[in-house]
Amino acid sequence: xxxxxVLQGGGAVADDEHHHxxxxxxxxxxxxxxxxxxxxxxxLLALGSLLxxxxxxxxxxxxxFQPGLQLVDPNFFNQMTTMHGLIMVFGAIMPAFVGLxxxxxxxxxxxxxxxxxxINNWSFWLLPFAFxxxxxxxxxxxxxxxxxxxxxxxxxxTYAPPSVTFFIFAIHxxxxxxxxxxxxxxxxxxxxxxxxxxxxxxxxFVWTWLITAFLLIAVMPVLAxxxxxxxxDIHFGASFFDAAGGGDPVLFxxxxxxxxxxxxxxxxxxxxxxxxxxxxxxxxxxxxxYTSMVFATSSIAILSFIxxxxxxxxxxxxxxxxxxxxxxxxxxxxxxxxxxxxxxxxMFRGSMTFETPMLFSIAFVxxxxxxxxxxxxxxxxxxxxxxxxxYFVVAHFHYVLVPGALFSILAAVYYWLxxxxxxxxxxxxxxxHFWLSFIGVNLTFFPMxxxxxxxxxxxxxxxxxxxxxxxxxxxxGAVVFGLSQLLFIYNVxxxxxxxxxxxxxxxxxxxxxxxxxxxxxxxxxxHTFQTPPKVD
Amino acid sequence: MKRVGFSAVSALLLLxxxxxxxxxxxxxxxxxxxxxxxxxHDLHMTIFYVCVAIAVVVFGVMLYSIIYxxxxxxxxxxxxxxxxxxxxxxxxxxxxxLVGMCIPATATLIDMYDNSDAEIDIQVTGYQWKWRYxxxxxxxxxxxxxxxxxxxxDNSQAKDVNYLLEVDYPLVLPVDTKVRFLFTSKDVxxxxxxxxxxxxxxxxxxxxxxxxTKIDKPGIYRGQCTELCxxxxxxxxxxxxxxxxxxxxxxxxxxxxxxxxAREVKEMSFAELMTQGEKVYNTNxxxxxQKNGAGMPPMFPGLKGSAVALGDINKHINIVLKGVRSxxxxxxxxxxxxxxxxxxxxxxxxxxxxxxxxxxSPMLVKKLKDNK
Numbered sequence: 001x002x003x004x005x006v007l008q009g010g011g012a013v014a015d016d017e018h019h020h021x022x023x024x025x026x027x028x029x030x031x032x033x034x035x036x037x038x039x040x041x042x043x044l045l046a047l048g049s050l051l052x053x054x055x056x057x058x059x060x061x062x063x064x065f066q067p068g069l070q071l072v073d074p075n076f077f078n079q080m081t082t083m084h085g086l087i088m089v090f091g092a093i094m095p096a097f098v099g100l101x102x103x104x105x106x107x108x109x110x111x112x113x114x115x116x117x118x119i120n121n122w123s124f125w126l127l128p129f130a131f132x133x134x135x136x137x138x139x140x141x142x143x144x145x146x147x148x149x150x151x152x153x154x155x156x157x158t159y160a161p162p163s164v165t166f167f168i169f170a171i172h173x174x175x176x177x178x179x180x181x182x183x184x185x186x187x188x189x190x191x192x193x194x195x196x197x198x199x200x201x202x203x204x205f206v207w208t209w210l211i212t213a214f215l216l217i218a219v220m221p222v223l224a225x226x227x228x229x230x231x232x233d234i235h236f237g238a239s240f241f242d243a244a245g246g247g248d249p250v251l252f253x254x255x256x257x258x259x260x261x262x263x264x265x266x267x268x269x270x271x272x273x274x275x276x277x278x279x280x281x282x283x284x285x286x287x288x289x290y291t292s293m294v295f296a297t298s299s300i301a302i303l304s305f306i307x308x309x310x311x312x313x314x315x316x317x318x319x320x321x322x323x324x325x326x327x328x329x330x331x332x333x334x335x336x337x338x339x340x341x342x343x344x345x346x347m348f349r350g351s352m353t354f355e356t357p358m359l360f361s362i363a364f365v366x367x368x369x370x371x372x373x374x375x376x377x378x379x380x381x382x383x384x385x386x387x388x389x390x391y392f393v394v395a396h397f398h399y400v401l402v403p404g405a406l407f408s409i410l411a412a413v414y415y416w417l418x419x420x421x422x423x424x425x426x427x428x429x430x431x432x433h434f435w436l437s438f439i440g441v442n443l444t445f446f447p448m449x450x451x452x453x454x455x456x457x458x459x460x461x462x463x464x465x466x467x468x469x470x471x472x473x474x475x476x477g478a479v480v481f482g483l484s485q486l487l488f489i490y491n492v493x494x495x496x497x498x499x500x501x502x503x504x505x506x507x508x509x510x511x512x513x514x515x516x517x518x519x520x521x522x523x524x525x526x527h528t529f530q531t532p533p534k535v536d
Numbered sequence: 537m538k539r540v541g542f543s544a545v546s547a548l549l550l551l552x553x554x555x556x557x558x559x560x561x562x563x564x565x566x567x568x569x570x571x572x573x574x575x576x577h578d579l580h581m582t583i584f585y586v587c588v589a590i591a592v593v594v595f596g597v598m599l600y601s602i603i604y605x606x607x608x609x610x611x612x613x614x615x616x617x618x619x620x621x622x623x624x625x626x627x628x629x630x631x632x633x634l635v636g637m638c639i640p641a642t643a644t645l646i647d648m649y650d651n652s653d654a655e656i657d658i659q660v661t662g663y664q665w666k667w668r669y670x671x672x673x674x675x676x677x678x679x680x681x682x683x684x685x686x687x688x689x690d691n692s693q694a695k696d697v698n699y700l701l702e703v704d705y706p707l708v709l710p711v712d713t714k715v716r717f718l719f720t721s722k723d724v725x726x727x728x729x730x731x732x733x734x735x736x737x738x739x740x741x742x743x744x745x746x747x748x749t750k751i752d753k754p755g756i757y758r759g760q761c762t763e764l765c766x767x768x769x770x771x772x773x774x775x776x777x778x779x780x781x782x783x784x785x786x787x788x789x790x791x792x793x794x795x796x797x798a799r800e801v802k803e804m805s806f807a808e809l810m811t812q813g814e815k816v817y818n819t820n821x822x823x824x825x826q827k828n829g830a831g832m833p834p835m836f837p838g839l840k841g842s843a844v845a846l847g848d849i850n851k852h853i854n855i856v857l858k859g860v861r862s863x864x865x866x867x868x869x870x871x872x873x874x875x876x877x878x879x880x881x882x883x884x885x886x887x888x889x890x891x892x893x894x895x896x897s898p899m900l901v902k903k904l905k906d907n908k
Contacts, residue, residue, distance in 0.1 A: 243742020
């Protein structure tokens with residue numbers, strides 16, 4: 001939270017006259033328009049959500065440890081799977097990336113702050129209210145949303161608990177926050193780059209976030225639209241999704257996945273940027289194929305708008321539609337493959353070391369690729385009839401989201417934390433955290449492929465006996481993975497608030513590339529780049 | 537948390553001591569018992585091997601670099617970072633692989649979508665939480681509900697081999713016959729999946745989806761609902777019983793006769809009504825209103841001591857027949873026979889300490905049903 005450098009405030013600022021440092025106490029955090037403070041708050045919110053969503057995963061895994069109903073009733077189980085998904089997607093992964101964007105984009109492009117600091121403050125402060133409202137549904141009559149994080153109508157309209165209205169409002173607020181954050185990123189990148197930093201010189205994290213921001217602006221309103229249609233159906237007698245009133249339940253899925261598929265890339269593109277930086281630094285080699293990385297990321301983003309119905313292969317779309325979405329989905333494998341090949345080639349003939357951020361990044365490449373390959377399998381429509389809505393799908397998207405998105409976030413925190421707070425984290429603890437997470441994550445999600453192929457549907461609170469052994473393993477893995485995250489929290493705490501650990505040098509690592517390393521001291525002062533650096 | 541710790545320990549014990557006592561470990565997709573399911577399995581294995589090959593190459597190069605190009609071995613970093621030729625190669629090769637993959641996938645998909653020339657048409661309707669099978673050209677139409685007793689689910693009884701995968705009335709199909717399914721739903725979206733047939737199709741209210749199968753060999757094939765459909769989602773299995781054509785014919789005839797007989801309304805004694813009512817209640821009502829009638833308010837009101845169960849009997853019967861608009865209470869007029877409705881209403885008025893003492897006669901139910 002309050003890093004040394006941040007508290008000292010403006011140590012490196014020459015012009016002290018108009019500089020007054022941050023407010024004291026809680027009000028500093030309420031009123032702040034500083035990108036570093038806001039970034040920190042986003043990251044803390046994400047960490048809190050990760051813990052809450054993780055506890056829900058523990059409930060799910062405890063119930064599924066053995067066949068039979070032991071701990072919770074099926075309705076509460078459905079609330080757990082629903083809220084676990086919503087909290088992890090909207091509360092953990094997305095805010096974490098926004099937090100990293102806040103911290104890093106101005107420092108990487110040589111800007112003093114984000115372009116729209118007050119909007120930045122507001123887009124953060126909307127979120128605690130949105131999530132408080134979402135979580136408060138647990139205490140309402142009828143309980144929390146129980147219709148899955150994809151909230152298919154009519155289960156989420158006619159058959160939903162009354163709390164669905166609060167869920168809709170929470171989604172609206174999160175969407176507003178995301179759109180404002182995305183606008184801020186775009187305006188910042190377009191207008192505040194240091195002289196000489198052309199687009200094709202921008203660090204990849206900035207590039208991937210720029211593309212992500214466009215995706216957010218394009219699809220968040222679609223999500224807002226679909227929940228508004230639900231609201232109309234529930235409270236105002238409309239029948240968008242009610243066949244009896246002339247509506248169409250499948251329309252819901254089309255609109256939802258038109259948001260949902262780009263959303264998937266919103267959660268992974270910034271990760272691509274992060275690991276590109278880290279792999280290059282610890283291979284001591286420039287990133288292979290920078291230009292192709294930029295183009296591959298853009299192609300993935302564009303393709304993400306024309307593949308949505310591969311989530312709906314079993315709803316009965318016509319043969320031609322089925323073929324179109326199968327082909328377009330397979331096409332995504334090409335630019336994604338290019339990225340993986342580029343990372344591997346960056347490592348090739350490098351001079352590699354394996355600090356914690358590098359370990360997480362290598363694991364990212366391996367495990368994300370496994371998730372990508374199972375995605376390729378899912379793209380084959382006839383085979384998808386057997387995979388769809390089974391644990392094979394659960395394994396697939398957890399592989400891209402947990403050792404994918406989440407590992408990249410952990411890698412990013414380890415990588416940039418010394419720059420942020422001026423101290424090195426504890427490397428031994430970091431390695432323990434990595435290896436336990438790596439083992440835990442695979443123990444949790446790999447056997448899900450098997451039970452899925454063997455026929456276990458997802459979102460069921462109890463299962464047939466042939467799935468018992470693997471489910472027990474999965475539950476054990478989940479405990480290992482979940483608890484090992486406490487090491488991370490302790491490590492970050494002792495480095496920042498605890499002020500333990502060796503002081504970091506300004507460069508921190510061995511010849512890293514980028515303004516944040518070469519043009520700024522460690523820890524970074526509260527205000528940076530009040531005069532823009534020169535980039536050549 | 538205590539529970540979780542305990543789980544971890546016992547899981548480790550389980551792993552070290554017992555290979556599953558119940559069933560063998562399923563690792564892979566079933567090959568199934570139809571031509572289509574074999575094709576799908578082949579596609580699955582092909583794409584799987586393609587993925588393995590890609591993974592071996594990519595991870596192989598990576599591992600090589602990790603071992604040989606590490607600083608601790610004195611590796612010096614090279615400085616190459618661009619090659620258009622290489623980028624083109626690894627764009628084009630995956631493209632070719634994908635086109636190669638699309639060809640058999642397209643053929644199989646076209647085959648799966650060819651619903652023509654079916655000999656039997658069966659409408660499959662999803663209900664929360666059971667299936668209804670209507671044989672369109674026969675006088676056969678019935679519901680199929682899970683038959684696993686709740687004692688096995690709450691762990692007070694040992695679990696059967698087919699735990700959660702058994703039903704009261706399976707779908708009976710002949711082998712070597714093209715059967716077309718028409719899928720729809722009465723309430724929310726469900727999805728009908730039998731892995732051995734490689735048929736999975738969503739049942740959507742207001743829509744009719746199509747699919748077909750032609751089973752090669754007799755047997756019992758089990759599946760489950762695969763679209764989240766509420767609290768009973770995990771408890772609406774599918775059982776298909778594939779029999780010889782001759783056996784199928786005699787089954788259809790016998791079913792038609794039995795169902796016609798069941799539709800006949802005859803008087804029943806109070807004791808008969810109570811016995812049948814308990815069975816009907818536990819199959820159809822207990823998921824929401826609970827076995828002990830306590831319900832799960834406010835979504836699912838209790839029946840024990842409720843104004844409905846202790847009030848006017850006509851009103852009570854009408855609620856069961858017609859459901860309650862915009863709530864989870866669905867209309868049971870189609871789902872239950874007249875005698876079942878009479879029995880379940882009687883049971884609800886006289887079980888768990890409810891003591892109306894009256895009973896609903898099948899005649900009365902029939903009268904109310906015909907009145908609409």
